[in-house]
Amino acid sequence: MNPTIKDVARLARTSKSTVSRYLNGQPVKKNTEEALKSAIKELDYHPNINARRLVQSRTQVVGIVADDISNNFYSGILRGIEKVTNAHRYHCVYYSGTSNHQSEIDFLDLVQEGQVDGLIFISFSKRSQELLERIRDITIPIVLVGDGEADQQILSVDVDNQYGIHELIHYLHRIGHEKVAFIAGPNDIAATEYRTKGYKNALEELGLEYKREWIVGSDWSKEGGYKAMKELLKFGGFTALVASNDETAIGALLCAHELGFRVPQDFSIVGFDDIEIARWIYPTLTTIRQPLYEMGEKAADGLINIMKNTDEVMKERVLIRPELIVRNSCKNLL
Structure with a gap:
């Protein structure tokens, strides 16, 4: 027994x-x-979850919904969530939108049906107005990781993408770069808007030259970075390149090498994310490290507070500042 x-x-x-x-x-x-x-x-x-649900109308279970649970990029966020939920004796169950062919809106019923006490949605794609309106209108505990469109009625947690690009531009300027190109990301990713805005604002703030042909889009893949760099080199004139993620930076680096350029002697290249390979390529990549673990902790803390209906519950957009990681892919021009 x-x-x-x-x-x-x-x-x-x-x-x-x-x-x-x-x-x-x-x-x-x-x-x-x-x-x-x-x-x-x-x-x-092991506690009997069904019995607990009958007695308390609670499950002590938190649902984590990721657009693609197999994405290794989310592992730091999940570890942060688990640390907090485990400390409060909540169990986590995981759902993948991709595997289930469902959008986030399809998972809202999990709380209303009593399967979980609250939900954390993890996605860096732009969220639909329909989803945001549904979350505003219902009272179930939900926290968003990623896009929240600065909604003050929903608790959402994200990296401060604009600040991260701002730090990269200012670093390049400190070492003498005044002509800086940019590889943007895909339009369906929320961070693309903020990172592009960070690039433009930093140039204006520092009085640096802005050229429309120095901005090229990408799909955030290595192949996309390769193609974008090839396009940028048709115009030339820049001394540094800010790629809006590390994958495109690696693709741009390969393109430069294959076309006979040297990095950082001919171009400085920086990325964003600090993925594992960024410190193993040559030259090692200067980049922005995302605070993924802290984002998970903050999201879980917020959800616990909402579920406990504590006085300090805040419905707001929380932006966590990332960290500049300086390696060997930039040349000091001073």
Whole structure:
């Protein structure tokens, strides 16, 4: 037979009500907590989620919906979420929009049907007005990671994309670059707008030259970066290139090498994201490191507060500043 709360209480030498309080996230004495952890581990006890749902109308389960759960880029966000949810004794269940051929709006019923207590949506694509309006109109606990369109009625967490590009341009300017080209991203990705805005604003702020032909779009792939760099080199005149993600920066780097240019001797190239390979290519890539773990923590903290209906719940857009990582892909012109 499966162990029960009564078995846990007997082994930990405490009462069933104390076990219940502990399992529901309420504080207990430190020595009692240690005894309960030991008993639960020894008995391999697992709470009956269905029974808890009937008694409390809660599941202690958080649903994580990612547009593509297989995307390694999301692993840091998921680790941050798990750290916080585990600390509050919530379990996570994961759903992939791509695998299920569903959009985020199709998962809203999970809370209303009592399958989870709250949802975290992770996507860096532009979100539909229909989804944002539905979230505003319903009272179920939801936090968005990625695009939130600066909506003040929805808690959303994202990297400060505009600030990241701003830091790259200012770094290049500090080492003497005044002619800077830019590879933008795809139009269906929310960050594209903010990163492009960061590029234009930083040039204006520093009084640097702006040329329309120095901005080329891409699909954020290595192939897209290669093609964009080839297009930019038809015009030339720039000393540095800001690629709006690392994949395009790597493609641009390969294109430059194949056409006989040297990086950073002939061009400085920087990226955005700090993916794993950025520190292994040659030259190692100067880039912007996204605070993915912190984004996951912030999203989970916000969801826990909403589910607990605490006074400090804020419905706002939270932007976390990324970090400039300087490596060897830039030349100092001073």
